[in-house]
Amino acid sequence: xxxxxxxxxxxxxxxxxxxxxxxxxxxxxxxxxxxxxxxxxxxxxxxxxxxxxxxxxxxxxxxxxxxxxxxxxxxxxxxxxxxxxxxxxxxxxxxxxxxxxxxxxxxxxxxxxxxxxxxxxxxxxxxxxxxxxxxxxxxxxxxxxxxxxxxxxxxxxxxxxxxxxxxxxxxxxxxxxxxxxxxxxxxxxxxxxxxxxxxxxxxxxxxxxxxxxx
Numbered sequence: 001x002x003x004x005x006x007x008x009x010x011x012x013x014x015x016x017x018x019x020x021x022x023x024x025x026x027x028x029x030x031x032x033x034x035x036x037x038x039x040x041x042x043x044x045x046x047x048x049x050x051x052x053x054x055x056x057x058x059x060x061x062x063x064x065x066x067x068x069x070x071x072x073x074x075x076x077x078x079x080x081x082x083x084x085x086x087x088x089x090x091x092x093x094x095x096x097x098x099x100x101x102x103x104x105x106x107x108x109x110x111x112x113x114x115x116x117x118x119x120x121x122x123x124x125x126x127x128x129x130x131x132x133x134x135x136x137x138x139x140x141x142x143x144x145x146x147x148x149x150x151x152x153x154x155x156x157x158x159x160x161x162x163x164x165x166x167x168x169x170x171x172x173x174x175x176x177x178x179x180x181x182x183x184x185x186x187x188x189x190x191x192x193x194x195x196x197x198x199x200x201x202x203x204x205x206x207x208x209x210x211x212x213x214x
Contacts, residue, residue, distance in 0.1 A: 001169065002168070002169045003166060003168055004166070004167055006142060006164070006167070007162055007164050008137055008138060008162065008165065009139075009160065009161065009163075010134050010135055010136040013135070015130075016132065017161075019129060019130065020153055020161075021155070022072065023074065023077055023153075024109035024111050024153075026070050026073050026077075026078060027077050027078060027109060027110070028103045028105065028109050030058060030061070030078045031084070031085055031102075031103050032103055033061065034081075035085060035100055035102060036102075037054065038054070050086065051082055051083060051085075058079070058082065074113065074129055076112075076113055076114055076116060076117035077112055077117070080112040080113075080114065081112075084112075085100060106157060107157060110152055110154040110155070111153050112152045113128065113152070114150055115149060115150075117151075118151050120147055120148050123138075125148070125151055125165070136163060142167055143171055144171075145170075146167040146169055146170070148166060148167055149166050150165075151163060151165060152164040182194050
């Protein structure tokens with residue numbers, strides 16, 4: 001089994017875009033507040049704050065009147081942002097990366113939805129708190145019988161929306177060994193001709209795209 005990710009563009013409705021922008025904003029806020037709390041705890045008391053403590057902080061933040069809006073979006077992306085922060089600190093303490101940076105609005109943002117925060121039905125993705133499916137441009141098909149495990153919605157700085165669909169591909173794609181040998185002759189009228197007589201037509205891509213290229 002191999003985990004694969006397939007990226008697609010999508011064009012949200014005004015209602016979806018409003019919700020997703022608020023979700024990404026909340027994700028950024030929670031990440032930055034947790035990072036600030038962990039940094040302050042270390043500088044003041046040389047205390048390491050972990051994921052469990054920041055998760056408890058998130059629960060308390062939702063109870064504050066000025067942060068009540070955190071309850072208006074799905075809680076899963078907020079929890080996932082704390083897990084990503086924990087991973088960033090783990091990599092930092094192991095010497096693999098630099099100290100985590102605060103997230104900035106001008107860089108866009110992303111929100112990660114696990115299985116409990118989206119529904120996959122009839123080849124469509126329904127995110128939590130969204131009544132309509134995401135209008136995804138399916139430029140390619142997902143592997144057969146593969147069900148998404150994680151959905152990551154991303155907004156890039158230019159305002160474009162994309163979605164990354166992660167699946168566990170259980171197909172056995174290993175090529176079976178063959179003993180047959182074959183010779184290949186590259187040509188002009190045909191792209192190539194094999195020693196057993198098979199001819200592969202020349203796609204003539206230059207001729208097809210010459211006007212566009214010019």
